[in-house]
Amino acid sequence: MSTVTETAVQSSQPPILPKSFNANQPTTIRLYPLSNYTFGTKENQPEEDPSVVARLTRLEEHYKHHGMRRTCEGILVCHEHNHPHILMLQIANAFFKLPGDYLRPEDDEVEGFKARLNERLAPVGSQFSGEGVNDEWQIGDTLAQWYRPNFETFMYPFIPAHVTRPKECKKLYFIQLPRSKVLSVPKNMKLLAVPLFELYDNTARYGPQLSAIPHLLSRYNFEFVDEAGNPTSVTPGGGPYQGEAPQTKVLAGDIAVEDGTNGTS
Known part of the structure; x- marks a missing residue:
């Protein structure tokens, strides 16, 4: 403490303390470290459509019988080195997508969404x-x-403006991860932890939906905690991380992430 005081006194440009900037604060979300979660694999889940054309044809059939298709995907957030990371699936070393999928016509929205999340990420047996x-x-x-x-x-x-009947609506939900959770990904997919700075303004790699996630999450403040549940940092501020710089990590699935063709579906 004495060192800090002496440095401030000796400075020719003492710091200017800003006025309060805490009115109408956004919700604070507690994020747990990536190391709190257990990851595994389960049987393959092949894509329903062999091509984009087949996927759009199936969408057209759905629209004829049931109207607009409802799709729900989850933004699952944890942290590594006090920086938010998004859990994301990668298919065939090419396409990135969030966990979730379209709802069946008879499904309740929230319960149907939970069922689709379980299909993708819940452990089996x-x-x-x-x-x-x-x-x-x-x-x-x-x-x-x-x-x-x-x-x-x-x-x-x-x-x-010229559209009155959209063919599909996709909702992106914030998923509050608990302190610990077990997740299993199909063997033909990878589960990645992607830092926000990797997504930001990176439409070439991740497409417009995923690269917009940092903007969507800016509405929140975050509290970062360690494995024991003790806060280590909060936003805004909190200081630099220690040790290895945050980067995309493969949590389950294939060993390596390739930097080739990428996109979203």
Whole structure:
């Protein structure tokens, strides 16, 4: 403490203390470290459609019988070195996507979404036991809605002016991860932990939906805790991390991440 005081006194430019900037603060979300979670693999889950054309054809059939397709995906956040990371799937070393999928026509939105999350990430059988295996998903705020105006690949974060009946609406939900959880990914996919700075303004690699996630999460403040549950940093501020710099990590699935063709579906 004495060293800090002496340095401040000796400075020719003493720091200017800003006025309070804490009015109408956003919600503070507690993030747990990546090391708190257990990751495994399970049987392959092949894609339903062999091509983009087949996928759009199936969408058209769905629309004829059931109207607009409802899709839900989750933004699962943890931290590494006090920097938020998003849990994300990678398919065939190429396409990135968030956990989730389209809802069946008869599904309730939230319950149907939980079922799709379990299909992708819940452990099966007696693969794991103990804390965090059967914890129910905590579905949080809707952070974004993307619309598919036609039977095409393009989606927009608004309904174009000339469109009255969008063919699909995709909601992105914030998923509050508990202190510990067990996750299993299909063997034909990878589960990645991608830092926010890697996503930010990186549409070339991740596409417009995923690269917008840092913007969506800027509405929150974060409290970063260690494995024992003790706060280590908060936003804003908190100081630099110690040790290895944050980077994308493969949590389950194939060994290596390739830097080739990328995109989202």
